[in-house]
Amino acid sequence: MKTSVLSKSGLCWSTRVSVLALALAGATLAHAAPVEIQVWHALPEANKDEFEKLVKQYNKDQDAVAVKLRGFPSESALEAEARTAVKGKQGPHLLQLADNHSPEVVADSKAILPLYQLLAKYPIKDVSWYLPQTSSFVRDERNRLLAFPWMAEMPVMFYNIDHYKKAGLNALKPARTWADLQTELIALRDTQTCPYASSEQVSIHLENLASVNNQLYVNNGNGLTAAGKKAPPAALQFDTLFMRHVSLMVTWKRSELFTKHTADDTADTLFAKGECSVLTTGSGAFGEFAKTRRLAFGVAPLPYYPQATKEPGLPFVSGAALWAIDGKPAAEDKATAALLGWLSTPVVATKWHQQTGYLPLTEAAFRAADVSFYDKYPGSHNVIASMRAQPGPNGRGFRVKNYDQILPILNREVNDALEGKKPPVAALGAAANAAKSLSSQK
Numbered sequence: 013m014k015t016s017v018l019s020k021s022g023l024c025w026s027t028r029v030s031v032l033a034l035a036l037a038g039a040t041l042a043h044a045a046p047v048e049i050q051v052w053h054a055l056p057e058a059n060k061d062e063f064e065k066l067v068k069q070y071n072k073d074q075d076a077v078a079v080k081l082r083g084f085p086s087e088s089a090l091e092a093e094a095r096t097a098v099k100g101k102q103g104p105h106l107l108q109l110a111d112n113h114s115p116e117v118v119a120d121s122k123a124i125l126p127l128y129q130l131l132a133k134y135p136i137k138d139v140s141w142y143l144p145q146t147s148s149f150v151r152d153e154r155n156r157l158l159a160f161p162w163m164a165e166m167p168v169m170f171y172n173i174d175h176y177k178k179a180g181l182n183a184l185k186p187a188r189t190w191a192d193l194q195t196e197l198i199a200l201r202d203t204q205t206c207p208y209a210s211s212e213q214v215s216i217h218l219e220n221l222a223s224v225n226n227q228l229y230v231n232n233g234n235g236l237t238a239a240g241k242k243a244p245p246a247a248l249q250f251d252t253l254f255m256r257h258v259s260l261m262v263t264w265k266r267s268e269l270f271t272k273h274t275a276d277d278t279a280d281t282l283f284a285k286g287e288c289s290v291l292t293t294g295s296g297a298f299g300e301f302a303k304t305r306r307l308a309f310g311v312a313p314l315p316y317y318p319q320a321t322k323e324p325g326l327p328f329v330s331g332a333a334l335w336a337i338d339g340k341p342a343a344e345d346k347a348t349a350a351l352l353g354w355l356s357t358p359v360v361a362t363k364w365h366q367q368t369g370y371l372p373l374t375e376a377a378f379r380a381a382d383v384s385f386y387d388k389y390p391g392s393h394n395v396i397a398s399m400r401a402q403p404g405p406n407g408r409g410f411r412v413k414n415y416d417q418i419l420p421i422l423n424r425e426v427n428d429a430l431e432g433k434k435p436p437v438a439a440l441g442a443a444a445n446a447a448k449s450l451s452s453q454k
Contacts (some may be wrong), residue, residue: 040277046078047347049365050104051334054084056277058299059368070354076269093132098123098337105348106334108163110394111149113235113415118335119158125338125345127352128156134346136353143378145326145399147373148253148409150333153236159333160352162364165296166327167212167220168395169315173308175289178203183310185389186290188324190260190315197290206288208264209272211279213430216292216314216421220327221257222249224313224322233239235411242344245452246412250440253320258429258436265430267382272432275423276327283309295395297368302389310390313398326407329371371399414450421446 055063062084067079084090087110097103119126121234127150152161169186176183179199187193197207210216217279222229247337264270270286283291284304291297292314301309316324319361330373336348354360364370366385372378378400386393412418422443429439 014066047343048078049106049344049347049351050082051106051107051351052082052084052090052104053334054087054090054332055108055423056296056300058303059163059172062299062364062367065362066355069178070351074129079351084154087366090355101339105340106160106351107337108332109159109335111330113149113330113410113412114153115150115158117413119152122343123337123339125159125336125340126156127160127336128158130336130345130349131157133342133350134349136349136356143372143375143400144371145401145403146329148403149328149330150364159335160355161331161333161373162355162370163296163332163334164329165294165331165369165372166329166371166399167216168291168295169326170262170283170293170297170301171292171308171312172283172286172289173310173390174286175200175204179289185282186310186312186391188313189318190257191317193290193315194260194264194269197264200289200294201269204289206271206282207268208270208290208292209279209282209288210270210291211274211277211293211297213273213275213426214419215294215328215330217261217426218248218250218254218422219410220314221254223326223328223403224316224324225253225407226323226325226404227320228250228406230410230412234406234409236408240357245448248444248447250444254319254440257317257416258426258440261430262432262436265432270430273427275420276429283289293318294331295369295371298389299367299394302367302369311392313395313417316453326401326403328407328409329399330409331370365396372396397422412447412451418447418450421450 053060064081067081071078082104084093087108090108094103094107103123112118118124146164147157147161149164150157150161152158157345173188174181176186179202181196181199187196200207219229228234228249230249230402235246261270272282277293277297279291280293280297280300282288284301284307286307298311301307313324314327356373358374358376358380361373362380365372365377366381372381378396383393425434425439425443428434429436
């Protein structure tokens with residue numbers, strides 16, 4: 013009897029077919045399309061470029077997840093399109109939202125999947141590393157993490173080193189008090205047309221005026237003693253400190269020490285161009301400045317008033333975060349968690365922090381930071397290191413219901429005061445009354 017080739021090989025025809033089928037199936041699985049997730053953001057140009065570099069690296073290093081980024085020119089443009097997209101079940105997996113000082117309200121939305129729920133299903137390594145100082149603005153009253161604090165920042169003072177040297181000032185030791193800063197601005201005015209500018213004027217001159225001077229911004233322990241749905245109407249604490257400070261800023265405006273103030277980050281552009289000597293803004297502007305040619309700058313904490321506090325307190329940490337969108341398939345939720353886990357690793361989180369000015373997510377990220385990098389920017393390492401300390405009772409952040417509606421009113425009243433349209437006392441009184449009314453609305 014003749015023996016077939018298949019028989020000689022030790023495999024019958026049916027077995028060979030089965031083996032071949034299994035091999036093809038394995039090849040198909042090995043080359044299965046990655047799970048695609050979308051991330052929508054409104055990062056400034058320099059930080060946008062850095063995020064794109066990181067995501068490109070992530071997509072290259074593994075083939076299970078494909079991340080697609082979509083940038084928007086502004087947070088308002090992003091939110092407008094997101095509302096429509098989410099309603100139509102076409103929204104992204106992660107969405108950048110600015111701090112509205114009511115994260116519990118955002119988390120209650122049917123469209124949102126709170127981060128602690130996502131990570132309960134798909135844990136990521138060392139989530140306990142998240143520094144409370146840099147994530148408090150996206151935690152609820154039970155300290156649960158509601159969103160990913162990827163764009164956490166704090167207000168700081170940037171100053172132009174060349175301008176300081178030209179004015180005969182010590183570029184390694186900028187002013188720590190508002191009175192001393194006035195002295196420096198007078199010297200700078202002799203050689204520069206824009207001694208001082210400020211972005212984020214409400215954050216700098218109202219919110220953090222309180223925290224840096226160890227005072228409350230809002231009643232009820234800055235709204236934290238009864239946060240969330242049960243929070244009583246907020247009352248902004250505009251006492252003598254605020255009246256004195258806004259009055260001083262009005263004087264600076266009249267004497268051309270303070271030449272530009274904006275509700276957004278528009279004033280940052282003037283500093284980047286070398287037109288202004290001192291700028292108060294969020295630390296997230298660092299990335300843009302670091303990539304600007306021929307701009308030598310230092311970083312310092314916001315000034316304080318020694319009459320109000322012997323030692324300055326820490327500023328509020330705020331900024332923006334990535335919120336997970338609910339209603340996605342399990343595989344996509346798992347892929348979203350995997351991306352967040354990778355972004356949290358020390359090497360990635362450190363690079364993001366040092367290239368953008370956003371705060372370190374974890375203690376490991378801070379310890380992994382290259383100190384020589386900070387040496388290029390005087391004062392930057394000390395400012396970041398200060399955030400490792402536990403904030404005092406008045407610096408843990410604040411909660412105000414409907415603050416996104418209150419903020420435009422605060423900006424309007426600050427503008428009216430600084431432009432001489434309304435006395436500071438009247439402007440701050442009107443702002444406080446409007447805030448109390450809006451915070452009591454459902």
